[in-house]
Amino acid sequence: MADLERVRVEAKNLIARHLDPTVWSFAFDNAKTRAGLCNYGIKRITVSRYLASRYDENEIHQVLLHEVAHALAGPRAGHGPKWRSIAAGIGYVGKRTHxxxxxxxxxxxxxxxxxxxxxxxxxxxxxxxxxxxxxxxxxxxxxxxxxxxxxxxxxxxxxxxxxx
Ligand SMILES: [Zn+2]
Ligand SMILES: [Zn+2]
Structure with a gap:
């Protein structure tokens, strides 16, 4: 199971690599029905603490890539072709486990x-x-x-x- 401190470090590394780390931040949230969220309003990517402790590290990596791709693609892109090509470009393979x-x-x-x-x-x-x-x-x-x-x-x- 993913170690929360490692998830945080990985999230920060991905934000530094793909986004502007002075603008985007990372936090855990307490959601139970979805793994990650890209909050465009406050420019923050969050991952469920609850699900992070149940997913393995590969799965969490995919959740982070999914959300980073949303941040890159912008809110209007949804899961359309623009988001899909950005997501694939940074290594998202779309494995679903939940x-x-x-x-x-x-x-x-x-x-x-x-x-x-x-x-x-x-x-x-x-x-x-x-x-x-x-x-x-x-x-x-x-x-x-x-x-x-x-x-x-x-x-x-x-x-x-x-x-x-
Ligand atoms: Zn809402
Ligand atoms: Zn999504």
Missing amino acids: SGEIANDLAPWIGMCPAGHEHYRYRRPTRPLACGLCTRRFSPRHLIDWQKREITQAERRRASASAR
């Missing part, structure tokens, strides 16, 4: 709030939705921006293979 993420891998609608929280839907939301992690009531400041993506046959196969 069952919640496997389900999300196949959801065609990906939404992102201004703070970088990701949301997944199998159908296009019929009305504007605010991010439930940022606000309890509907607020246009926390509106989720939805993008449709193509799920390839290869991704379907990978998701069902890793679900076993």
Whole structure:
């Protein structure tokens, strides 16, 4: 299992290599349902302390690369072609290990709030939705921006293979 101090050192090294370390920082958070987050508002990459203690070091490395790629690609890129090519360029191979993420891998609608929280839907939301992690009531400041993506046959196969 990943040692939290080593995760922190690795995160700082990745930020120094790929981003501006005077702008971007790293912290742990307490999320239980997702491994990492790229917060564009405060320019911080966070990793779940809870999941970091359950993932191995390779998996955490992939989580960090996933989030660094979001920081490089910008909030509008979502998981689209720009993000995918940046992520692949820095070594992200997209290995998913967490069952919640496997389900999300196949959801065609990906939404992102201004703070970088990701949301997944199998159908296009019929009305504007605010991010439930940022606000309890509907607020246009926390509106989720939805993008449709193509799920390839290869991704379907990978998701069902890793679900076993
Ligand atoms: Zn992502
Ligand atoms: Zn949010």
